[in-house]
Amino acid sequence: MRPLTEEETKNFFEKLTKYIGDNVKLLLDRSDGLYCFRLHRDRVYYCKEEIMKKAAHFPRKELISFGTCFGKFSKTKKFRLNVTALDFLAPYAKHKIWVKPSAEQQFLYGHHVMKSGLGRITDDTTQYQGVVVYSMSDVPLGFGASAKSTAECRHADPMSIVAFHQADIGEYLRSEANLI
Template identity: 70%
Template sequence: MRPLTDEETRLLFEKLSKYIGENIKILIDRPDGVYCFRLHRNRIYYISEKNMKMACNISREDLVSFGTCFGKMTKTSKFRLHITALDYLAPYAKHKIWLKPSAEQQFLYGHNVLKSGLARISENTLKYQGVIIYSMNDLPLGFGIAAKSADETRKADPLTVIAFHQADIGEYIRSEEHLT
């Protein structure tokens, strides 16, 4: 477990700012204490400083996990956001998409969001902006990248892709068969 380098921090904050904008500050300086990001075995964890100090007492070989895994640094030095970060990012999301009940299952199977399944979209959503995908009951379902802006969405036909799938809460079930 170690602090992030400047490059890793930049990659992490760039990815997070796609989804929550300037609200990154809220993640670090919280009312219940100061939180930080740490790297352990190519995974970036989000943890309170108090718990991080306790985790430092465990040897690196014995430490499996700590805090919440926000994502993974790939071998090509890119940051990939994991679905475990959804509960922390959803309350601060700048751009949101709500799905019709008939489209929720398709999204949870890993498919992109089509206009026919779109119920609502945030007004100021730009093309290629990070979006949080919600059900009509305001339950966060996953992450996506807007394929069309909010203005382009209004003119699009029903089979047009509105958001590219990035991660969803159905991944736990789909990845269960790959666990050893």
């Protein structure tokens, strides 16, 4: 377990900024204590500093995880967010998409959001912007990237893709072994 290097920090915060903008600061400056991001086995963990200090007493080979896994770095040093970060992304999301009840299950099976399943979309969402996908009852379902801007969505064909799927809460069942 170690702090992120400058390049890793840059890649990691660029990815987070795509979804929550300047609210990244709110993840670190919390009223309930000091929080930090640490790297362990190519995965970035988010935890209280107290927990991080206690986890440092374990040998690296025996430490499986600590805190919440936000994602992992690939071999090409690109960062990929995990669905485990959704609980921290959702409250601070700048751009949101709400799907109709008829389209929730399709999204949870890993499919993209179609225009026919789109309930609402945040104004001023640009193309390829990071979005958090919600149900119509404001339950966060996952996240992805917008395929079209808000203006393009209004005049799009019902079968066109509005948001690309990246992760959803269905992964807790589908990819159970890979989330740790």
